[in-house]
Amino acid sequence: EDQVTQSPEAxxxxxxxxxxxNCSYTVSGLRGLxxxxxxxxxxxxxxxxxxxxxxxxxxxxxxxxxxxxxxxxHITAPKPEDSATYLCAVDDNYGQNFVFGPGTRLSxxx
Amino acid sequence: xGGITQSPKYLxxxxxxxxxxxxxxxxNHDAMxxxxxxxxxxxxxxxYSQIVNDFQKGDIAEGYSVSREKKESFPLTVTSAxxxxxxxxxxxxxxxxxxSYNEQFFGPGTRLTxx
Numbered sequence: 001e002d003q004v005t006q007s008p009e010a011x012x013x014x015x016x017x018x019x020x021x022n023c024s025y026t027v028s029g030l031r032g033l034x035x036x037x038x039x040x041x042x043x044x045x046x047x048x049x050x051x052x053x054x055x056x057x058x059x060x061x062x063x064x065x066x067x068x069x070x071x072x073x074h075i076t077a078p079k080p081e082d083s084a085t086y087l088c089a090v091d092d093n094y095g096q097n098f099v100f101g102p103g104t105r106l107s108x109x110x
Numbered sequence: 111x112g113g114i115t116q117s118p119k120y121l122x123x124x125x126x127x128x129x130x131x132x133x134x135x136x137x138n139h140d141a142m143x144x145x146x147x148x149x150x151x152x153x154x155x156x157x158y159s160q161i162v163n164d165f166q167k168g169d170i171a172e173g174y175s176v177s178r179e180k181k182e183s184f185p186l187t188v189t190s191a192x193x194x195x196x197x198x199x200x201x202x203x204x205x206x207x208x209x210s211y212n213e214q215f216f217g218p219g220t221r222l223t224x225x
Contacts, residue, residue: 034213043200043216098214100152
C-alpha cells in the first residue's frame with residue numbers, strides 16, 4: 001500500500017531561521033512527487049513537481065529536493081508570510097492515484 | 111480568469127439530508143477529483159473522473175455519489191448514508207486524465223457541518 005509521511009507535524013521558526021521539512025514515501029512506481037502550500041480554510045496551492053531522484057527545484061525562499069525514498073522542502077530565511085501547512089503528495093498511476101501526506105504546519109514568528 | 115470554483119463555501123446539513131456540493135472548472139481539464147480533509151489527516155480521495163460520463167471510486171466513496179455529465183462540472187452528493195460527513199471538501203482537476211506528470215489544481219473548498 002502506498003504511504004506518505006511528513007515530519008515534523010508542526011514547526012515553529014523565528015524569522016530568518018532556515019530549516020527543512022521532510023516527506024517520506026513508499027510507492028510501487030513514482031510518477032511524480034508534488035509539494036503544495038495550504039493556508040487555513042483554503043485549497044492547496046501548487047508549489048513544485050519532482051519526477052526523479054536527484055532533481056531540485058527552487059522558488060523564492062523554497063527549494064525542493066528528491067531522493068528515492070524522500071523529499072525535502074528547504075526554507076531559507078523564512079518570513080512570517082511563509083506560515084502555512086505544507087503538503088506532500090505522490091502519484092504512482094498517471095493521475096489515478098494521488099496519495100497525500102498529513103502535512104507539516106509551519107509557523108514563522110517575527 | 112481560469113480556475114476552479116466550489117460552492118457554497120459553508121454548508122450546514124441536518125442529519126438524514128442529502129446535500130450536493132458544486133465544483134466547476136474553466137481550465138478545460140479532463141480529469142476532476144473530490145477529496146475530503148479532516149484535521150490532522152491528509153487529503154483522502156472520494157471519487158475521480160478522467161473523462162466525461164466516467165468516474166471511479168476512491169478510498170472513501172461510501173456514502174457519496176458523483177456525476178460527470180459535462181467536462182467542466184463534477185458535483186458531489188453527500189448522502190444520509192455517510193456517517194460522519196462533517197469535513198472540508200476539496201475539488202481538484204488536472205489537464206489530462208491518463209498522462210503522467212500532472213499537478214492538481216484545487217478549488218477553494220466547501221466546509222460541511224452536520225447539525
